[in-house]
Amino acid sequence: MRRGSRWFTALMISPTLLALALVVLYPLVAAARESMYVRGEGLDADGFVVEGERFVGLAHYAELVGERFVNALLNTTVFTLVTVTLETVLGVAMALVMHNVLRGRGVVRAGILIPWAVPTAISGLMWRWVFQADGVANAILGEKILWTTEGVQAKLAVIIADTWKTAPFVGLLVLAGLQIIPTMVYEAAKVDGASAWQTFWRITLPLVKPALVVAVLFRILDALAMFDLPFVMIGRGKLSVETLSALVWDEATQLRYGSAAAYGMVLIAYVAVVVFVFVRLLGADLLADTRSRKRTA
Amino acid sequence: MKRALAAGLVVVYCLAPFYWMVVSSLRRTGDIFETTPWPSPPSLENYAAVFSGHSDFGRALLNSLIVSAGTTVLTLTLGICCAYALARLTFRGKNLVLGLVMGTSMFPGALLIVPLLKLFTELGWINTYHAMIVPSMSFALPLAVWTLTAFFRQMPHELEQAATIDGCSRWGAFRRVILPIAAPGVFTTAILAFFATWNEFMIALTMISKADMQTATVRVAQFGGASDFDTPFGTQMAAGVIVTIPLVILVLVFQKRIVAGLTSGALK
Numbered sequence: 001m002r003r004g005s006r007w008f009t010a011l012m013i014s015p016t017l018l019a020l021a022l023v024v025l026y027p028l029v030a031a032a033r034e035s036m037y038v039r040g041e042g043l044d045a046d047g048f049v050v051e052g053e054r055f056v057g058l059a060h061y062a063e064l065v066g067e068r069f070v071n072a073l074l075n076t077t078v079f080t081l082v083t084v085t086l087e088t089v090l091g092v093a094m095a096l097v098m099h100n101v102l103r104g105r106g107v108v109r110a111g112i113l114i115p116w117a118v119p120t121a122i123s124g125l126m127w128r129w130v131f132q133a134d135g136v137a138n139a140i141l142g143e144k145i146l147w148t149t150e151g152v153q154a155k156l157a158v159i160i161a162d163t164w165k166t167a168p169f170v171g172l173l174v175l176a177g178l179q180i181i182p183t184m185v186y187e188a189a190k191v192d193g194a195s196a197w198q199t200f201w202r203i204t205l206p207l208v209k210p211a212l213v214v215a216v217l218f219r220i221l222d223a224l225a226m227f228d229l230p231f232v233m234i235g236r237g238k239l240s241v242e243t244l245s246a247l248v249w250d251e252a253t254q255l256r257y258g259s260a261a262a263y264g265m266v267l268i269a270y271v272a273v274v275v276f277v278f279v280r281l282l283g284a285d286l287l288a289d290t291r292s293r294k295r296t297a
Numbered sequence: 298m299k300r301a302l303a304a305g306l307v308v309v310y311c312l313a314p315f316y317w318m319v320v321s322s323l324r325r326t327g328d329i330f331e332t333t334p335w336p337s338p339p340s341l342e343n344y345a346a347v348f349s350g351h352s353d354f355g356r357a358l359l360n361s362l363i364v365s366a367g368t369t370v371l372t373l374t375l376g377i378c379c380a381y382a383l384a385r386l387t388f389r390g391k392n393l394v395l396g397l398v399m400g401t402s403m404f405p406g407a408l409l410i411v412p413l414l415k416l417f418t419e420l421g422w423i424n425t426y427h428a429m430i431v432p433s434m435s436f437a438l439p440l441a442v443w444t445l446t447a448f449f450r451q452m453p454h455e456l457e458q459a460a461t462i463d464g465c466s467r468w469g470a471f472r473r474v475i476l477p478i479a480a481p482g483v484f485t486t487a488i489l490a491f492f493a494t495w496n497e498f499m500i501a502l503t504m505i506s507k508a509d510m511q512t513a514t515v516r517v518a519q520f521g522g523a524s525d526f527d528t529p530f531g532t533q534m535a536a537g538v539i540v541t542i543p544l545v546i547l548v549l550v551f552q553k554r555i556v557a558g559l560t561s562g563a564l565k
Contacts, residue, residue: 008467009388016379016398016438023409023435024401030412097303104304110552111308114315117544119496121514122537126318129530136317139332168311169559176560211560225405228498232518245407249499252411264408271405 028268034261035060060262069263071239072247073270078155079243080223080274083162088216090163091170096204098171099178112168120165124232127161131233148233150240158230158241166222170215177211178204213282220278224271244270315541322534329531343535354536356509357516361540363426364501364512365494368433369487375434376441377483381471383442384449385457395446402439406499409435414503428504429512433497437490444489447561448482449475485558488551492544513540 037053038060063069098108118126131137131147138145147157181204189199205212227249230241237250244267251260321329322343323336347354382388383395413432422428452475460470476483501512511519517536520529548555 005386005467006388009382009386012378012382012386013394015375016442017394019375019434019438020398020401023413023432023438024404026416027409027412028404030416031408034411034415094307097300097307100300101304102300106552108304108308109556110549111311113548113552113555114545115311117492117548118315118541119498119514119544121496121498121518122540123314125517125533125537126314129321129534130314130317132530134330136332164310164314171307172556173560176556221403225407227407232498245405245499248407249410249503252414253503257411257415261408261411264405264411267405268408271403275403 031261031264034257035265036258038258039255056258060259061266063259063262064266068239068242069247069266072242072244072263073266075155075240075242076224076226076244076267076270079159079162079226080220082159083166083223084216084219086159086163087167087170087219088212090167091215092174092208092212094168094171095174095178095208096200098175112171115165115168116172118165120228121232123161123165124229127157127164128233131157148235150238152240154234154238154240158233161233162223162226162229166219170212170219173211173215173218174208177208181207209282216282217275217278220274221271224267224274318534318537322531322538324531326529326531343531344539346529346532347536347539353509354513354516354539357511357513358539360426360510361495361513364429364433364497365491367426367430368437368494369490371430372434372437372441372490373483373487376438376445376486377476377479380442380445380449381475384446385452385454385475398439398442402436402443404435406436410499410503417504422504424505424507424510426510429497429501432500432504433494436497437493440493441486441490444486444558444561445479445482448479448486451482452478481554482558485551485554488547488555489558492547495544 036055036057036059038056039053094112098105098112101108115123128148129135133144133146135147137147145153147153185203185207186199189203194202225245226243227245230238230243231246234241236246242250244263248260248264248267251257251263320334320336323339323341324331325336325338325340325342328336379394379398383391383398409432417423417428456474456478457467457470460474461467465473496514497512498514498518501515502518505511505515508516513536517533517540520533520536
C-alpha cells in the first residue's frame with residue numbers, strides 16, 4: 001500500500017478508536033481495577049487506620065454468592081430467556097403478517113414503529129399506569145392484582161411491557177429478511193405440493209435465518225443489560241425485578257464502587273459468554289460482508 | 298379478509314397502550330381512573346400542569362435536545378470517517394477494527410457508570426452536558442459506524458476511481474464525491490443516533506443531580522408524589538406524550554428511511 005493512503009486510513013479511523021478507547025476501554029480497565037479495591041477507612045495488617053483506597057484482591061467477588069446478587073442474576077436470566085423467546089415468536093408472526101399485507105402497508109409499518117419509538121422510560125410509566133391497582137389492565141381482566149408491587153406479578157408485568165416494545169423491532173428486521181427471498185422459491189414449493197406449514201419450516205425459516213439471528217442477538221444484548229423498564233415501572237431496589245444492571249447502578253450510586261465494579265465485571269463476562277455460545281451455535285457471521293467481499297475481489 | 302384482520306391485530310397490539318396513554322393524558326384530574334375509551338370531556342388540564350410551576354419541563358426538553366443533538370453531531374463526524382475507511386478502503390487489520398467497534402456495542406452501560414461517575418466527579422463534570430454527551434458515544438458511535446458502513450458499501454465501487462482520475466485527492470474524493478451521494482444514509486443514521494440518545498436514561502440519571510440539568514426522560518420518571526396514592530398519573534401521561542410526540546412525527550415522516558437504516562446492518 002502506498003504511504004499516503006496508509007496515513008489517510010489512519011486519520012479516518014483513529015478518532016473513532018480514540019473515542020471508543022475513552023468511553024469503553026478505559027471504563028473496562030478502570031472497573032477491573034476498581035473491583036479489587038475498597039474505599040474509605042479501614043485497618044491495615046498492623047492495626048493502623050488507613051484512609052482512601054485499599055487493595056482487597058478478589059474479596060468483592062466473594063460477595064457474589066450473596067442473596068441479592070444471585071437474585072439479580074436469576075432475574076436477568078429469566079427476563080432474557082422469556083422476553084427474547086416471546087419477542088422472536090411474536091416478531092416472526094408479525095413479519096409474516098406484514099409481508100402478506102396487500103393494502104395499507106404504510107399504515108402497518110408506521111404502527112409497528114410506534115412501540116420502537118416510545119422511549120423505554122416513558123413506556124415504563126405508561127405500563128405502570130396500565131397496571132395500576134385500579135388501572136385498565138385489572139378492569140379488562142376483572143381482577144384486583146397489585147401488578148406493580150413486589151412479587152411474580154411484577155416480573156410478568158415487566159415481561160409484557162418489554163415484549164410490547166421490542167417484538168415489533170424483531171418483526172421489522174425479519175420482514176426485511178423475508179422481502180429478499182425470491183418468489184420463485186415459493187412457486188417451486190407450490191408446484192411440488194408443499195403445505196403452508198412445510199413451506200414455513202423448510203423454506204421461509206432457513207432463508208430468513210441470517211436476519212433473524214442478528215435480530216435475536218441484538219435483543220439478547222439489550223435484555224441482558226435491562227435497566228430502565230423495571231426501574232421506572234416497578235421502582236428502585238425492588239428485589240423481584242432487580243436486574244444485574246440495576247444492582248450495579250444501585251451499588252455505584254451508594255458509592256460502593258468496588259462491589260459495583262465487581263458485579264459489572266460479572267455482567268460483562270456473562271454477556272460475553274452468551275454472545276460466544278450464541279454465535280457458535282447459530283453461526284451469526286457478523287463480519288460476513290468483509291469476508292465475502294475479499295473472496296470475490 | 299383474514300390478512301386484513303391479522304394486520305389489524307398487529308396495529309392494535311402496537312397502538313393500544315400508546316392510545317391509552319394519550320387518552321389518559323386528555324382526561325380531567327378527577328376522571329383519571331375512568332375507563333371509557335375516550336376522554337369525556339377532553340381537557341388539556343394535564344398538559345398545563347406539565348409546564349406549570351416548579352417542574353420546568355420546557356427546560357428538561359431543551360436539555361434532551363442539546364444532549365441528543367450534541368451526541369448526534371459528534372458521533373456522525375467521527376463515525377462517517379471511520380465507516381468510510383471500513384467500507385471503501387483496503388487496509389490490514391480491517392476486520393479487527395470492525396470487530397472492536399462491534400464489540401464495544403455489546404457493552405452493558407451499567408459497567409461504564411462506575412468508572413465514569415468517579416472520573417467525572419474528579420473532573421468536576423457532574424451536572425454538565427458533556428457528562429451526558431461523552432458517555433452517550435459508547436452506544437451511539439458503534440451504532441453510527443455500523444449503519445453508515447452498510448450504507449457506504451452499497452455505493453458503486455468506481456466512484457473514487459473516477460474522482461481520482463479527474464484529479465481529486467483521496468480527501469477530495471471523499472468530501473466532494475462520496476459525502477454528497479451518501480447524504481441520505483448519513484441523514485438516516487443521524488435520526489437513529491438522535492433517537493437512541495433522546496431515549497437514554499441511565500447515564501442522564503447518574504451524571505446529573507441538579508433538576509435544571511435533567512433530561513426529559515429522567516424528569517418524567519421523577520414526576521410524582523411521595524407514594525402510589527398521590528402519583529399525578531394524568532400529568533405523567535401528558536409529559537410522556539410530549540416526550541414521545543417528536544419521535545412519532547419523525548417516524549411518520551421518515552418511516553421508510555428509518556426501516557432502511559434499522560435493517561441495513563442486519564441484511565447482508
